[in-house]
Amino acid sequence: MDFAAVQNDLVSLIGSLAFVGRPIQALLPALSLVLVATAVLPHLRRGLPHVLMAMALLLAVGEGALAWFHVRLYQLCAVLSPETGQITGRIAVPLWVESEKLYIWALIVAVMGVLLRRHREELLPGVAIAVAVLATAAALWARPFTEPLPQFFGQYSGYLQAMGSGIPQAALGAYQGMEGSRQYFYNSWYMWVHPPLLFLSYGAFTVSFVAAIWMIRTRFSAFEETAYRWARFGYLPLTTGMLLGFPWAILAWSGESWWWSGKVNMSIMMWFLYTAYLHGRLYLRRRGMWRWVAALAVLSFAVLVLTYVATYVVPGAHSYAFALPAEEVAAWTASC
């Protein structure tokens, strides 16, 4: 395996992704502005479904480009053992990690907005604003096309440098770290099932939140029913996704108190709140109960957003908060 050649191929691949994705990344905030304008201004409202459809298509095209990028990554990125000289496997980076998380969330909400039928006219502006916020944040903050997968590239380029350095200890250390990430993270079946289920639930909860706001605003019980339908649609993948995380966490984070890690902690709290919301709803006919149910629906979504943010700001086993910049990771691995 020629490590320098792989490094060059990766640089060229990242350049190709940026070439294809830069226009999409620039178009997303622009289209988001149009989306918000059509959602907010009554005389433009008729165009809202079309703009939302255009946004969903743009996001889908971008997702296609990212999928191609991931296939090429799989073909290029292998892990070779310095002890045996054999390739232990290729790295299958999932499509919903690091800089791509917000993007997939935006795409899912956009598709749900396009498919939305019940109370479509009332809910569509709120859903459109949510899509606009997510798409703009994905384009301006996460930047999946121009700064793709910084953690992965930091670790993998560090591994390539260490393997090419000719220092056996550095090569072995980098190999062990990379192989661990390959087996327990990137190629783990869990990483291919747990996050998409959670993002599907996040999408449904976003629509449920918009309906809950309408319920509070209008006190019209039909909106409560709509909020409930979307919440129960989200609750199934949320529960399944979180359950599937349990045996993986026991195995991969053995010896760590992972349940108090910020992200895990907040996720459990979010699940508790949605469980409480769906349970509280059984007593909706009691006097004044709808206020509590509505408050729980809104609180649950607020905690969902905090749960997402916690990954980046609160340190712990399930966190990017202590992540080093790519150059530092590479320099550190090379200097080992």
Next chain:
Amino acid sequence: MDRELLKRNWDYGLTVATVALLGGIGVQSFVGTIYVWWAQRTTENWERLGYAGFVNTMNAIAAPQIVLLVVVMGLCVPKRLFSRRVLAAVSGAMLVVGLVAWLLTDSTVVGLTAYLSLAGLIQAAVVMLTVAGVRGPSYLTEGRLTKTGSGLLHLGFIVFAVVVVALQRSTFMLPVFWAATVLMVGGTALSFYADHFATRRLRARDV
């Protein structure tokens, strides 16, 4: 107060207790997360020096709430099957068995496992009776499929609680965990969507 009203208030009380406990653990989680965020920003090397203490404190605060949650979950089980007097006797007996197991072995894990096992057995009977269409089990929901879903979901919760409480380091952990997952996911799907399918079938037949 008539029997039906008492039963409804017992149901309501258990639901409020469940929601309050879930809320309590939720608030603790939130405060804990904010504390970690604040501590790692203000205290140098906090991860190395303070994290273990933080985990111990969080475990100590959460433990009684988790135990109470398990107890409340167990108390939710016999209400489906028994009327007022028998319900009080069965619930009391479950608590006594758990307490005796705890006192005899000096282990909270054994006490909770004994309590959960009894709850699991009763819940399994509830599910079987519901599937068989016997009138006995009472639910807040309507329709046999929806009731079966609710029964399976609660059985799944109990089995999952057994995994968390007693089986984390056991070789049985994975198979029992998968059984709990199937029960919970299948139960959730049935209790949320069974009425929808039933209505569709009915409509198709009507046409």
